[in-house]
Amino acid sequence: MAGELKMEMNEFLPLREVVFNTLRSAILRGTLAPGERLMELTLADRLGVSRTPVREAIRMLEHEGLVIMRPRRGAQVANITVQELNDVLEVRKSLEILAIEKACERMPSADMDEMERAAAAFEELAADDSSDLTALAESDEAFHDFIYRGTGNQRLIRVLANLREQMYRFRVEYLKDEDIRKDLTAEHRAILEAVRKRSAAEAVALISKHIDNQQKAIYDSIQNADKEATRS
Amino acid sequence: MAGELKMEMNEFLPLREVVFNTLRSAILRGTLAPGERLMELTLADRLGVSRTPVREAIRMLEHEGLVIMRPRRGAQVANITVQELNDVLEVRKSLEILAIEKACERMPSADMDEMERAAAAFEELAADDSSDLTALAESDEAFHDFIYRGTGNQRLIRVLANLREQMYRFRVEYLKDEDIRKDLTAEHRAILEAVRKRSAAEAVALISKHIDNQQKAIYDSIQNADKEATRS
């Protein structure tokens, strides 16, 4: 917890964004553990900025659901419960289905070619055992972003992006397994084909399966984590 | 636009909340017009507070979608386009359907009795021509809140509440028509019965209709508003 917070420098971004990104990735990679208190002055000192941008960054994190705030008591890293995970996944599944339906209707054919390239890029990374899991996760997200964007619904894009963030902490876990990675590439291919055919029914079935698999993988990884925690 | 911003005083609420509520209702009731710039110092002076809580309140409004911010240029009251309204309603309909399904599964019978009372309260207000439309709108929302809560999904509750907020500016309009009010009470009754029977399919059909009607009513009221604007 005395982990080194390295500012993700970027000359021309507002400080609050830089602080936000820094804290966010610290939470997601566990440098800031769930339940840990986030004190404005401490963080400000450690990051070499004043309290103001830290404060604003913490408020942004609260909206992402990564931090919870209690009035006059400050913020602490959110401790995601299984219940909350279920809640998020329930909403997310419903919206992923909406998204793929609308994408089947509305996505321009040209964008499908780009989507294909995204799928190919993911496959390449997934096949390489040595590749960085974070990069792999980002590539997976890039693929799904094409579906989101295909809906042409800005609000839907925003809500889905936010819901996905809630699960960042688990996303890397389920990519470790090589079998899962293989399944994922196959699923991506199938989804892509369904969208190309503009067959909403088929695409919905596929994406439902895709989410269910992901959900199951996350639960498994939580189980394992619990077991390990018990052992030690 | 030099409208009087009266602070909604509340001794023990943080100032940012008070400012947030004040600005929010000013936007929703049109005291602050769409497109109008929100300048921190000006607002702070007018409300008799410093820039800090104003700043935080504006950030909160941004998340509600009532305000848009451009870096280094400040904030202005969001100008909702028909496109955005469509986007919100598309997402909202999908989640209202999810909500009623889950409510049919999960709502405790005891809560259904409370829901019935909420429906009755709405009917009473709706029947009285002289009643306050804002109060009526709130009563309508209270009814729907029971559905949301019946899902037991905290995240779903939050997302739906936020989406509903986006349409506050229009909500009063479509309650003015007495025929619509009558339809609404009938629809509420029917929904309630379907939930009591735990008949998800029926309830979904009803709520879809309910949302579609609302959507149509809002479009009509926009049309009328546009016509009036053209006339003058």
Next chain:
DNA sequence: GGCCTGTATTCTGTATACAGTATTATAGTG
């Protein structure tokens, strides 16, 4: 020994000050 109370300390909430960027107004030039 356990509980309560008073005090010290730490932290948030709010106000204010300062710096630097956008925007607007003004003057000068072709």
Next chain:
DNA sequence: CACTATAATACTGTATACAGAATACAGGCC
């Protein structure tokens, strides 16, 4: 008269200061 350059202004972004609430700890009391 238009158009550019420059200066003034107005605002946000960031830092800092101050006040009061929450917490922790110590000492007294039962």
